[in-house]
Amino acid sequence: MSEKSAARESMGTEKLRELREQLLQRDDAIASLRELIRSLEGTEQALKTTLANQIAENEQLKRRLFGTKSERTNTSEFQLLLEGLFRENTALQKKLEQELTPGGATGGDDDGAKRGRDKEEKKARPKPKGRRNLAASQLPRITVDIDDPELAKKGRLIGYEPVFELLRIPGSFRVLEKRIARYEIALAGTDTVLSAELPPRLFPRALCHTSVFAWLAIEKFMLGVPCYRLEQLLQTEEASLDRGTMCRYLEDLGGTLGATVVHAMFEDARANCHVLSTDATGAAIQPEPGSDGRRQACKKGHFFTIVADCDHVLYHDTDSHSSASVQSLFRGFSGLLQSDASSVYDILDRGPPGRFEETTEGTLKLVGCWAHCRRYFFDAAVTKHQGAVEGLRRIRELYALDASWSKLPPSERKRRRATHLAPLLDDFFTWVSVARASEAGRSLAAKALGYAHNQEHELRRVLTDGRLPLDNSRSERALRTIVVGRKNWLFYGSDTHAESAAAIFTLVASCRLHRLDPLAFLNDILRLLPYWPKERYIELAPKNWAATRARLDADQLAAPVGVIRIPPGA
Template identity: 35%
Template sequence: MSNHRVVGTSVEEQIRELKDKLARAAHERDEYRKLYELASIELERLRRHIYGQKAEHVDPAQTQLAFDAIVQLLASAGAQPDAGATKPPEAGDGAAPDGISGAPGGGDKGRQVRPHGRQKLPEHLPVERIELLPPEARDERATALVRIGEEVSETLEWRPASFVRLQIVRPKFAVKGEPEQGVTIADIPDSPIPRCLAGPGLLAHVLVSKYADHLPLHRQEKMFERWGLHLSRSTLCGWVAACADKLAPLVGAMANDALSAHCIAIDATGVLVQAKDKCRRGHFWVLVADRDHVLFRFTPHHNQDGPKAFLRGYKGYVQADASNVYEKLFRTEQVTEVGCWAHGRRKFFEAMTSDPQRASAAIGFIQKLYAIDKATRELPPSRRTEQRRTAAEPVLAAFRVWLETEDLLALPRSPIAAAIGYALNQWTALTRFLEDGRLRLDNNRSELELRREAVGRKNWLFVGSKDGAEWNATIVSLIASCALHGIEPWAYLRDALILLRTWPPERVIELAPKSWKQTLENTDARQRLAATPWPRAPAAAPS
């Protein structure tokens, strides 16, 4: 009996050991599978970055196939999306976020077709006539000819930019026979920067070239030398600093006015700040306040203090991604968080390589939301709120059921699990757009504005100092706001620099791009501009 008991015990121990080994092997297999999936995703990102397009293209047929199957399963389970939820998003119907298309070339059907042929030149361009006579009209035979008409062909030509020596002459006068009356002379006109060599037009040109066209000052220095004038980088930098100081109160007034906006979109991007040992890391932030202002800010650190300081006292909607830097803002300020469906879609797109079936189904739900959003875009806000909510709620309900079901089945820590977890964790913020028809589904508008800094960063690589970053944020705020309101930035900055010197500080918000067109119609602004010689400076003749 003892021998049998010993043998039985030995067999049971071996079985337990084998089960433990099997469990460990299964665990290791799962872990290696996760590593394989993550490596596959990183490899696909690298391939797309090097060889392919960065746009998140998805085959609409593949998406619709997976989406239809999910809708049918949900319908049989009792979760009924609206009848339009099974309709495939049509090409060009706005079924994808801005900058994201459902398939290569998928938006061509709804895109406006531009006429082919030679472009008609703008009427505002200066005209130079060059008359070509036939040989018969150049000699004595011309007396026998009668001019009966002409044929005109136009060519677009370039004349190089040029500097102008603007001489402001102030004649002196004295009273005849009364020398005791002294000398009469006009006052020195106010200059945007006292004792500065540059006029407001040149100052505005330097600012626009650096912050709108992304030309660093050392490149501008070389360009000016080719045009026959040496202006050192240190001189140009001094001009930029002085202009930024003059324009800072205007941007500050814009920031205060933005606190009354209905919704503010916020995002951030990194930037290098030059230092002695090595460059430090800083961050540019952008805040898009409705259709009123675009504001840039700089902070040395990417933490929760920045957004809280920018929006202190604001009461309204804040649209942002799910970064933890906004936690203090949403916790302590009286703001309402609005999520970004473009970020959610991107996470499902990143899971396409490891789990295309579920990722395609999720993208199908999101595309349907964008289709509903575009279909109601032209409606007034109140009607849009109602109709968009009516159409989107069934789709969201079906999507929520699908997310909760797949969350139980997805491999932990896998890309699809991360995407599903993001959508579930951010569900309240992601569905906030149902409350108000003025709210957008995504935060793409702030990401697009940040491209100004991202493109510039590829040219100037780093900012020279914290002060340089502040100058950047001030001037780019005005240039971006000009683009928002369809204002030409060079003329705006030139006139704003002229007016700021004598403009009442309590009315400085009137000089913001939001109010600029109306301000120029006011008698006060026209008189102030007419009182200075700068706007009357004649244009340089073509060389």
């Protein structure tokens, strides 16, 4: 081979090597580009998911601001899908109305000036003037003579000593004048003056009759009127009572009722009731002043409500919404407890963490709430998610079918649930498993499907007893009274006041459950409590009040003061 041919071949080999290196570099570049594309596609998908979640959250917030404040069970799935099609026309109409409104929507400066004037005109609260002298009151009087026949036989009547109380009758206030008979009796050769013995009172040192206590409790804890408004109302009726005195009265009243009738109701619910429905909400409580005497910021307490079968509606105040609180509250109960999926209830059914024994007979069992399950699907359906709309439709079918058996006895209702409702539950949870596998991310729909999947065992327990409703909405409805009070008087003055409020809430709600007049009920049992045996307090519960009252002397109970004869136990 010549030198030229060798050089030519060497050059060709060198070019091939360069081309091979270039091809390898291009392949590496292509691989890098493909990896970058995959990374960008992943980033794009994550951003799309985030955007979808933000849009869903925005839709949910707009519904809470401008739409209904809670889920409406009669809302059709098609209404959720069509909602918002005419939003632009609605916005234009609203803008047109603002333009046509005389004066527009301004006036902020005037409002600020008004607030300033109101602040300047506010007067300092007057200091308390001590116990009120009811003898000088211009209110009409009701006079009751308290005599003693035994002392009258031994001596002569020399006069009466008046004692005054503020009395409430339907529609107005009165002054109750109790005239205590005084007798002159000769004892050991010496004339002695003795007075007739007063009948026992529930609150011996109080200025007011128990009818005023009952009226204050109804006004505040049933109608939601704060004490400062009651103080203004009483001033117009010439029966002034400062708010501090009202608070002390209500605290004493609630503490007395809580230690007697309400305590007996709780014991009866734990021992004899089969289904308890419970829920909880927060409330602000003002703590005791600090070591320096200054007021501290309000802390958060919790009110539990418990609907016990169709017997009682119970309220209980606790410091925290924790496993220890619910364990103490439901200790001794061995029936079915229907609640939301809060983890604080797990200790009642599954025991402390680390214990996995099967639940045995005679212990408490948790039951799921289909209303909470439906609520998650409703929130997701607001964002027009097709899967959430489908889940909402399926749950609606469950409710519609079960509602058709609402008037049947529990045994027949259980049989029909096993025959007709169980297949729908099987289809629902099968659909949940399939839909959950295809729903990625942390969207509202994924949250709803995850809730249904995690709570399947508890949700299926409605098939085990015909007395169980599908949800614990009745306990949520009972919480409305707490929420109204939370908005009207903002906080409770102390832990003791919160406990007293829970006792009064219990009796008022239980009276409404049994269609009793709460004011008449409180008037009667406050007259009875000083005489009633301790071991029979459950007879004074609203559940048993109709039978108990029928055995009492109606005239003795209607009198504002006097001894009441207690009938023997049933």
